Amino acid sequence: MSPPTSPLRLVLASANPDKAREIAVILDGALDGRVELLARPPEVPDVAETSDSLEGNAALKASALRAATGTGAVADDSGLEVDALGGAPGVRSARYAGPRATYRDNVAKLLSALEQAGARAPEERTARFRTVAVAILEDGRELACSGVVEGRIVDRPRGEGGFGYDPVFAPDDGGGLTFGELDPEAKHAVSARGRAFRSLAAALLAEISSPGTGDASPRSPDHGTLRR
């Protein structure tokens, strides 16, 4: 039987399978079956992340997938900000060690940059992941939510879980374990992506139950719109 409100359909814009898997798990848990998530069609080309902000890049990805599919789309952009490195790698986290950098290359560059900066004590290695999650609905309404998790960069990679910088990031609420050592549920409970997408899910459900009464608004061509 159909649910009382018509289900919203959203294409998951991420081309990174590690991220897409996490987003699907987080949204499935938070949306209660009221939004249907569709996989990104493989024929859609990668979207160039040309913005200098996480929000700009997330909106670029969602907007490109909406244009390519005619369906609403959801995307995120995330970055790791390390205080001793002036906020680097930040929006350049994926390409920190070069345009074709692997996760391992990026982690190696991060550890060596901290070493060079003389940041060896845990209190000198404070950092945070920041995620901006954006949904652009089929009719152009746009929702954006952000999430942050504070933590520290540990001195060597630990754990096989997660992806990216997870083996060297220990969240403040993680009992000293890195995201690579925590199980996925424990990571999602505190991660920047978990926080951003749970907020986005709540915003989407509010928008579905009372269209137009939330903060969503049609996306204008030259600047961002709704911010939550």
Ligand code: IMP
């Ligand atoms: P993106 O631009 O959002 O695709 O992410 C940028 C880069 O940040 C990724 O390539 C990963 O290296 C890293 N990253 C993003 N999210 C996470 C995470 O949850 N854990 C660890 N690294 C992440």
